[in-house]
Amino acid sequence: MSRPQFEVADVIKQFANEFYTTCKPNGYQRKVLRALVLCRTPALGGHKDKCDCCGRERFSYNSCRNRHCPKCQSSRQAFWVEDLLEATLAVKHYHIVFTIAHELNAICLLDSKWFYAKLFSCVWDTLRQFGYTHFGVETGAVCVLHTWGQNLSLHPHIHCIVPAAGETLAGNMKHIGGSGKFLYPVGQLSLVFRGKMMECIKSRLKKQSLPGQYQGIVDTAWKKPWVVFCEPSLAKPEHVVKYLGQYTHRVAITNHRILSIHGDSVTFMHKDYGDNARQKPVNLTGTEFLRRFCMHILPRRFVKIRRYGIYSSRERALKNKQGLKTKLTVKPKETVQERIKRLTGFDVYQCPFCKQGTMHTVEVLPRIRSPDYSLAFFLQNQG
Numbered sequence: 001m002s003r004p005q006f007e008v009a010d011v012i013k014q015f016a017n018e019f020y021t022t023c024k025p026n027g028y029q030r031k032v033l034r035a036l037v038l039c040r041t042p043a044l045g046g047h048k049d050k051c052d053c054c055g056r057e058r059f060s061y062n063s064c065r066n067r068h069c070p071k072c073q074s075s076r077q078a079f080w081v082e083d084l085l086e087a088t089l090a091v092k093h094y095h096i097v098f099t100i101a102h103e104l105n106a107i108c109l110l111d112s113k114w115f116y117a118k119l120f121s122c123v124w125d126t127l128r129q130f131g132y133t134h135f136g137v138e139t140g141a142v143c144v145l146h147t148w149g150q151n152l153s154l155h156p157h158i159h160c161i162v163p164a165a166g167e168t169l170a171g172n173m174k175h176i177g178g179s180g181k182f183l184y185p186v187g188q189l190s191l192v193f194r195g196k197m198m199e200c201i202k203s204r205l206k207k208q209s210l211p212g213q214y215q216g217i218v219d220t221a222w223k224k225p226w227v228v229f230c231e232p233s234l235a236k237p238e239h240v241v242k243y244l245g246q247y248t249h250r251v252a253i254t255n256h257r258i259l260s261i262h263g264d265s266v267t268f269m270h271k272d273y274g275d276n277a278r279q280k281p282v283n284l285t286g287t288e289f290l291r292r293f294c295m296h297i298l299p300r301r302f303v304k305i306r307r308y309g310i311y312s313s314r315e316r317a318l319k320n321k322q323g324l325k326t327k328l329t330v331k332p333k334e335t336v337q338e339r340i341k342r343l344t345g346f347d348v349y350q351c352p353f354c355k356q357g358t359m360h361t362v363e364v365l366p367r368i369r370s371p372d373y374s375l376a377f378f379l380q381n382q383g
Contacts, residue, residue, distance in 0.1 A: 053357025137166025
């Protein structure tokens with residue numbers, strides 16, 4: 001894929017000072033924005049490579065490796081998919097998406113870390129309850145949090161893959177589901193999930209002495225139907241894992257969606273799902289773009305991919321300890337670059353100029369200085 005003309009980093013460089021003054025982001029959000037600006041620049045250091053065939057040289061700079069960076073996710077995604085495939089049962093899987101009423105966004109912004117944690121908890125409680133009531137088993141799930149809509153608005157929802165299998169009380173594995181398209185009735189899933197989440201929200205507001213202030217929001221959210229979307233099962237585990245892999249390491253917006261940065265505005269493409277998912281341009285001021293982007297910077301150390309039930313790390317470790325599951329085979333050691341080539345077919349050592357030679361590192365480039373200095377200082381010294 002060709003390099004995009006505009007990047008999120010360009011938006012940050014141009015509008016960060018105005019955004020800082022207007023919106024007052026917290027220290028962690030500033031640190032993330034700073035990392036995105038410095039990604040793959042001389043500030044983080046790198047190395048100079050030379051081709052053993054044509055003799056041309058290339059400078060490569062280090063990545064920031066921040067999970068919110070649009071440029072640092074492809075290899076992580078490929079590694080995650082491979083690792084999960086090793087622990088996935090050879091049964092049908094279902095893709096289920098849990099969403100909430102958008103009126104609750106105001107409550108989410110009060111304490112996003114608490115809100116997202118409860119969202120995960122209520123999703124798993126609902127799936128676990130249906131596993132026992134419908135099939136009498138402890139089921140499992142791999143859940144991924146997304147917080148954005150196509151236009152960068154706040155839209156918290158969780159993608160889940162759920163196996164058509166579970167563990168009985170006697171400790172035996174049992175296939176569940178039937179010939180139908182769905183594992184559980186989505187209407188019932190929606191009602192139970194709404195009840196659990198709203199109960200948590202009301203209890204939280206009452207504890208913080210805020211129920212009256214947000215009573216209108218709570219009443220509206222109660223009356224609205226919540227959407228739980230379920231896709232028909234995918235036959236092979238590798239299909240569903242690779243499908244979910246498309247969602248695991250996404251960020252709020254990719255660089256290729258940004259069309260232009262002109263004056264004080266940013267234009268990017270989005271899918272309008274209210275109009276048959278047609279591609280349409282969205283125009284925002286640079287400050288508003290960064291405000292929306294920062295809404296999707298997850299709280300520090302918050303885990304956005306979680307495994308539950310028979311797919312949890314604890315459950316797998318217990319099974320291996322008891323000898324009920326085969327331990328993973330030992331893989332031959334390989335470097336990150338070798339693994340990337342094996343999984344994606346991209347050879348980072350191949351010369352990008354002649355396509356015949358191999359690039360060899362001839363010089364290591366140190367960091368220009370610590371990346372912890374302020375973004376304002378960095379911006380003042382550009383150009």
